Amino acid sequence: MDSPVPPRPSHRPPEPPAEPRVRRRDRHGRGMRGPVAPPQVPLSASRADTFRDLVLDSVERLERRWPQLADVDFMVMEVPPPVSGETVALGGSAPAEKNEPARVVVYRRPVEIRSKNRDERALLIHEVVVEQVAELLGLSPESVDPRYGQD
Numbered sequence: 001m002d003s004p005v006p007p008r009p010s011h012r013p014p015e016p017p018a019e020p021r022v023r024r025r026d027r028h029g030r031g032m033r034g035p036v037a038p039p040q041v042p043l044s045a046s047r048a049d050t051f052r053d054l055v056l057d058s059v060e061r062l063e064r065r066w067p068q069l070a071d072v073d074f075m076v077m078e079v080p081p082p083v084s085g086e087t088v089a090l091g092g093s094a095p096a097e098k099n100e101p102a103r104v105v106v107y108r109r110p111v112e113i114r115s116k117n118r119d120e121r122a123l124l125i126h127e128v129v130v131e132q133v134a135e136l137l138g139l140s141p142e143s144v145d146p147r148y149g150q151d
Contacts, residue, residue, distance in 0.1 A: 050118075051108050051125070052076050058126040062133060062145065069133065072102045080107045090114070091128040093136045104132040 045053075055076055063069045080089040088110045096102040106128050115121035127141075130148050134141040141148045 047112070048076070048108065051112070051121070054118075054122050054125045055106050055129065057122070058129045061126070062129065066133070066137075066144070071096075072104055072133075072136065074129070075103060075105045076108055077105055078107070079109050090124070091132045093132040095136065102136055104129065104136060106132075 055074060059069065059074050080092065083089075088107075090107055090110050092105045092107075094103045094105075106125060111121065111124055111128065115124050126145075127148065130141045130145045134144045137144065
């Protein structure tokens with residue numbers, strides 16, 4: 001006895017899922033990966049966060065001696081704007097204008113490239129901040145920070 005041929009399925013596209021699926025396990029069945037380090041451990045801080053903290057430490061050190069720096073905006077940018085020339089700026093400053101306070105900028109990537117470790121980076125950041133503050137105030141870097149250039 002011959003069996004009947006099953007009906008041919010219709011060729012319609014599959015329906016999209018109604019909601020995105022929540023993954024509870026990875027594909028090997030071991031569960032989702034957790035953080036590499038807890039938040040209170042320095043490993044969890046990004047390089048940008050660590051750099052910003054070094055700039056803030058330097059600024060706090062200078063604000064004790066120069067209280068007028070409380071009105072200055074200190075910023076960290078990744079790279080300086082492109083300019084013609086061979087040198088790459090490590091920092092910059094801009095005097096106060098009508099509606100904007102004075103600004104000091106430290107460029108993260110050029111400073112990181114020129115320093116080998118955290119201590120060297122902290123010294124270079126402090127030198128850049130001192131130089132830019134000195135330019136902003138119209139003073140020499142040695143008068144802004146007497147220890148400038150001695151470290």
